[in-house]
Amino acid sequence: MLDDLLHIFYPRTYTLGNGKQVKEKFNPAPYIVIAVVLISLYFMNICKVDWHKFSKNIANFFTMLDQMFPPRWEFWRELKKPMIDTMAMSLLGTAFGSILALPTSFYVSNNFHFNKTYLGLHRGIIAIFRTIPTLVIAKLLSTTLGVGTLAGTLAITIFTYTIAVKMMYEQIETIDMKPYEAMESTGANRMQSIIYSAFPQVRGYFWSTVLYCFETNVRSAAILGYVGAGGIGVQINTQLNWRKYENAGMIVLVLVITVVVIESISREIRKKLVQG
Amino acid sequence: MIKFDHVDKVYANGTKALDDINLEIEQGEFVAIIGLSGAGKSTLIRTINKMIDVTSGTVTVNGIDVSTLKGKALREFRRKIGMVFQSFNLVSKTTVINNVLTARVADMNFFRTLFGLFSKEDKIFALEALDKVGILDKAYIRADQLSGGQQQRVALARTLAQNPEIILADEPVAALDPVMADVVMTDFKRINKDMNITVLINIHHVDLALQYADRVIGIQAGQIVYDGPTSKVTNDVLKHIYGRELTDDDLMKENKNAG
Ligand SMILES: Nc1ncnc2c1ncn2[C@@H]1O[C@H](COP(=O)(O)OP(=O)(O)OP(=O)(O)O)[C@@H](O)[C@H]1O
Ligand SMILES: [Mg+2]
Numbered sequence: 004m005l006d007d008l009l010h011i012f013y014p015r016t017y018t019l020g021n022g023k024q025v026k027e028k029f030n031p032a033p034y035i036v037i038a039v040v041l042i043s044l045y046f047m048n049i050c051k052v053d054w055h056k057f058s059k060n061i062a063n064f065f066t067m068l069d070q071m072f073p074p075r076w077e078f079w080r081e082l083k084k085p086m087i088d089t090m091a092m093s094l095l096g097t098a099f100g101s102i103l104a105l106p107t108s109f110y111v112s113n114n115f116h117f118n119k120t121y122l123g124l125h126r127g128i129i130a131i132f133r134t135i136p137t138l139v140i141a142k143l144l145s146t147t148l149g150v151g152t153l154a155g156t157l158a159i160t161i162f163t164y165t166i167a168v169k170m171m172y173e174q175i176e177t178i179d180m181k182p183y184e185a186m187e188s189t190g191a192n193r194m195q196s197i198i199y200s201a202f203p204q205v206r207g208y209f210w211s212t213v214l215y216c217f218e219t220n221v222r223s224a225a226i227l228g229y230v231g232a233g234g235i236g237v238q239i240n241t242q243l244n245w246r247k248y249e250n251a252g253m254i255v256l257v258l259v260i261t262v263v264v265i266e267s268i269s270r271e272i273r274k275k276l277v278q279g
Numbered sequence: 280m281i282k283f284d285h286v287d288k289v290y291a292n293g294t295k296a297l298d299d300i301n302l303e304i305e306q307g308e309f310v311a312i313i314g315l316s317g318a319g320k321s322t323l324i325r326t327i328n329k330m331i332d333v334t335s336g337t338v339t340v341n342g343i344d345v346s347t348l349k350g351k352a353l354r355e356f357r358r359k360i361g362m363v364f365q366s367f368n369l370v371s372k373t374t375v376i377n378n379v380l381t382a383r384v385a386d387m388n389f390f391r392t393l394f395g396l397f398s399k400e401d402k403i404f405a406l407e408a409l410d411k412v413g414i415l416d417k418a419y420i421r422a423d424q425l426s427g428g429q430q431q432r433v434a435l436a437r438t439l440a441q442n443p444e445i446i447l448a449d450e451p452v453a454a455l456d457p458v459m460a461d462v463v464m465t466d467f468k469r470i471n472k473d474m475n476i477t478v479l480i481n482i483h484h485v486d487l488a489l490q491y492a493d494r495v496i497g498i499q500a501g502q503i504v505y506d507g508p509t510s511k512v513t514n515d516v517l518k519h520i521y522g523r524e525l526t527d528d529d530l531m532k533e534n535k536n537a538g
Contacts, residue, residue, distance in 0.1 A: 182381075185368035185434075188328060189441050190357035191385040195392050199381045203373045 071252030078253040082238065086257060089234035092155040092227070093220040099156075100163025101213045107164075108171030109197050114180055126172075133165040137223045138230055145231040152233035159224060163216045170212045171205065178204040207276040214269040214276075221265055225258050280305055281327060281445065281477070286336035288322050288501075296322040298501035300336070304494075306444065307475040309468065311482050311492035311509075315521055319501040320481040324447040327479070328360040329353060340445070358385055361438030361476075363448040367430040371423035375414070375433050378422050379405040382440040408439040412466050428459030435466055445477040446470070453483055460484070464491045485517060 014027035141158035182200035228236020242250040281304040288297035325331040338345040383401040412432040452460035497505030497520030
């Protein structure tokens with residue numbers, strides 16, 4: 004028993020009845036588990052939580068929550084316009100971003116023999132942009148293009164583009180290339196072959212990606228106002244600064260309802276898309 | 280006419296797949312290409328529509344030296360050559376008719392291609408192709424809901440919708456049961472006779488080759504070791520091509536009768 008247990012850390016050599024020897028393959032898994040546990044313990048030590056400070060401030064947090072509810076229902080009237088802006092930003096940004104992402108994602112997939120250098124370059128640029136938070140991009144745009152929904156829409160377009168291209172090309176690279184070969188053999192060009200033999204294989208996934216981006220975008224569009232990119236975030240900022248917590252409560256309520264409704268509808272549709 | 284003149288094919292890894300192939304095939308012939316796995320059958324038929332480039336020698340189709348073709352000229356050349364694959368190569372997530380219509384796309388302009396605007400003539404042509412292989416009633420069913428035999432007939436209809444002069448088929452019945460294999464081979468034979476389309480078939484099942492083809496080409500290690508009428512293929516010839524006695528596996532019929 005103990006012997007078998009210890010042997011998970013190093014490979015054994017077995018000798019068969021006829022004298023042949025078989026050496027087990029080394030399995031690194033137990034070492035990785037131990038390393039992960041040790042690293043986690045180390046980090047828990049660094050980020051030592053100051054429980055005293057925490058318990059003092061948590062009280063403030065609950066006072067604020069208490070003032071937020073019940074929310075001031077009449078505030079809804081002032082929320083209509085920024086809420087519509089937020090939705091418009093998310094919708095337009097998702098639409099523009101996905102429309103741009105669709106052809107690009109085929110172009111940067113490595114199964115259609117497009118120019119390798121260009122492909123790597125484009126993927127690299129997208130990867131860099133993906134690491135910049137939308138909030139930062141929105142801040143840059145609102146300072147250069149001016150405060151407003153245009154900056155927000157553009158920021159969301161860029162975010163959608165970078166995330167959708169990546170999700171799509173990873174999926175495209177797993178498709179069955181045989182129908183593509185068949186199409187090329189009919190004399191169709193690369194674009195024609197892609198549209199009719201590759202795209203149908205990822206059509207459902209594409210719509211699912213668009214919906215996923217939309218969900219994410221509604222949530223991020225809500226806070227873009229913080230950096231001057233329009234939408235309901237502007238209001239969150241002002242109401243909290245003025246300590247109008249009952250108004251802030253109304254904003255939170257509207258946001259929660261919107262996000263929940265959009266996410267549940269989107270999830271249902273996506274489930275259908277994946278099955279179909 | 281298809282003509283091979285001292286054709287060699289050496290793959291990048293050094294494998295010599297075709298070794299001094301010389302061949303003439305007239306319009307309207309039904310040719311079966313047989314040989315062991317790895318003999319070079321797939322390579323041979325793929326050089327005809329330049330899916331594979333030859334290393335030396337020339338392949339000529341209707342007077343055109345295939346190696347000179349590229350870009351638009353190559354695509355236009357391929358319009359005249361249909362191809363059928365062992366694994367059907369259909370787009371599974373779409374309907375039968377849409378699969379057949381893909382054979383018409385090469386002739387469409389950018390705008391029509393982008394929006395899938397097939398003309399009425401294209402649709403009729405595609406439906407007639409389905410009718411020719413007897414599965415018109417399956418037109419609006421998703422391709423992946425059909426049996427293997429039906430899928431291969433869709434693939435055949437797709438090739439017909441291309442209005443080809445030559446059909447290249449790479450083991451088209453290898454994935455089918457004996458009954459469906461017969462049905463599909465009969466389709467090939469009828470198309471060959473009725474429409475005078477040249478048919479080149481790679482096939483593992485010798486008895487099907489002997490039953491349907493007019494001419495048999497035997498390949499061994501990239502070389503043609505037999506080329507002649509089906510009627511002259513004797514057991515000795517087969518032994519020569521395969522380098523051994525045939526097994527039940529090579530003769531599908533025997534399996535069918537036994538099972
Ligand atoms: N892309 C390739 N790169 C390198 N070698 C290849 C390639 N394709 C085929 N070959 C080799 O060329 C030889 C002929 O292959 P080919 O596919 O033409 O044989 P085949 O007669 O069609 O065999 P099968 O009956 O198994 O389909 C084989 O030795 C094969 O391994
Ligand atoms: Mg083959």
